[in-house]
Amino acid sequence: MTEINAAFGVEDDVARIEIRREAKLNAVDMETKRAITDRLGEYRDRDDVQVVLFESAGNDAFCAGGDLQEVKEREYALEPFTETWEDLFTEMRTMPQPTVAKIDGHTYGGGFDLLLHTDIPIAADDAQIGQPESTLGVVNHFSPPELVHRVGLPTTMDLLMTGEAISGERADEIGLVARSVPADALDATVESALDALTAKSPRVLKKLKRSVYASAEMSPTAAKSHVEAISLEAARTDPDYREGVDAQLERRDPDWS
Incomplete structure (x- = not known):
């Protein structure tokens, strides 16, 4: 059986999904994406889940995107990877409960798109957030529509074409994340947001x-x-x-x- 690089738990009305693959900067393989998507499908009808939190093991990376080794093993076919991301993002946006993401460290590619499809992304001010698909020879199709709507055309072109990362603080300034805070305050800020959400109807x-x-x-x-x-x-x-x-x-x- 393929290993699932994520952990799941529900406590105090919060479902926590933790990506666990520190050795690869929490890059997400297809089986893990499917497992997360399936779990979200289960959470949507549970009365004890009022909010869903996405977080990752360690402090070096939230998510570095997809698994490039997996891409090579599948003869560079792009469809399986885009389809599994699309299934995950659709589930995130259509599930009734709000979603929160704790963004720390490197957040690239699919991790960037995961941020974009979260209702309330909260970032450490020193997080590194970028969309480097152009460097890999890939025309990204998840980010452009959402990015143009959120940050405007020139900033979208800058992020997608140069592939250069920006800080969590800069992401906050341009409206890419809900808020940014010093790294040492990130955990407390996220927990405070979760408390505020679970206190609501x-x-x-x-x-x-x-x-x-x-x-x-x-x-x-x-x-x-x-x-x-x-x-x-x-x-x-x-x-x-x-x-x-x-x-x-x-x-x-x-x-x-």
Whole structure:
């Protein structure tokens, strides 16, 4: 049986997925990608999973992308690698729970794309983040649409064409990550974000995630109407709005059951 280079666990409503391949800068092989994708499919329907965290073993790399040795062994066929990444990214974006990534060290190629498809990526300010596919003779097709939308055309061209890495701090400045913090504060910052997410109504976060991604494909006017309709319907039919307001007035923690 092929070894899976990842560990999985659920505790305190957080599902933690840790890539474990330090010797190869946490590069992800196809079997590990499939295992992560399958596990996300299981998590989406679990009541004890309110948020999913992606992290990696060690401090040298979040993920250096795919396994180049695997590419050579498969006679340089690109489709198997892009298909397994696509399956993973689709699962990440369509699963109802929010996803968080702890970005430390080297984050390249597929690791860069993994960051892009995470809802809330949080980076160490000294992380090295880059998209070097052009150096490998590959035309990257995962990053361009998302990058143009997020950081603009000139910055997208710079990142993809030069292949040069930027720091986590710079990634924060251009809107590539949600926030960056000093490396020694990364663990505490991520845990604080997880605590904030698990304290919210799971139903509200699921509807918010779905509506935000759907509205991103619409015109501003259509997006506003779409999200407003979801908000008003939720206030009428779900208990969260009433419970949230009552808890605030009564100075207690809300009960989202």
